[in-house]
Amino acid sequence: MILLNEFLKINKTSLDEICAIYVNRGPGSFAGIRNSLSTIKALFLTKKIDYYCFSFEDFKESDSTKYADVPQLCEKYKIKKNLINPIYLS
Numbered sequence: 001m002i003l004l005n006e007f008l009k010i011n012k013t014s015l016d017e018i019c020a021i022y023v024n025r026g027p028g029s030f031a032g033i034r035n036s037l038s039t040i041k042a043l044f045l046t047k048k049i050d051y052y053c054f055s056f057e058d059f060k061e062s063d064s065t066k067y068a069d070v071p072q073l074c075e076k077y078k079i080k081k082n083l084i085n086p087i088y089l090s
Contacts, residue, residue, distance in 0.1 A: 001039060015043065020050045022070050027055075054079050 052074045
């Protein structure tokens with residue numbers, strides 16, 4: 001939240017002005033992604049900010065995907081709140 005608040009302050013905006021957050025769920029460290037998703041879920045519950053969890057692998061059909069394309073691609077591929085599904089090995 002500290003980094004998020006600093007980002008908002010630098011960009012002269014607030015959480016009240018944000019209606020959706022897009023989280024790249026990997027590749028990356030599992031703990032880092034889990035912490036990010038926990039923060040985003042807390043914002044969803046407290047501020048009603050919608051969230052989309054994506055991976056660029058979700059957009060395989062798109063050749064050169066950029067971060068700016070993510071909102072439209074999430075809508076096109078109907079990606080919404082698809083959280084990490086852990087795989088347990090025995």
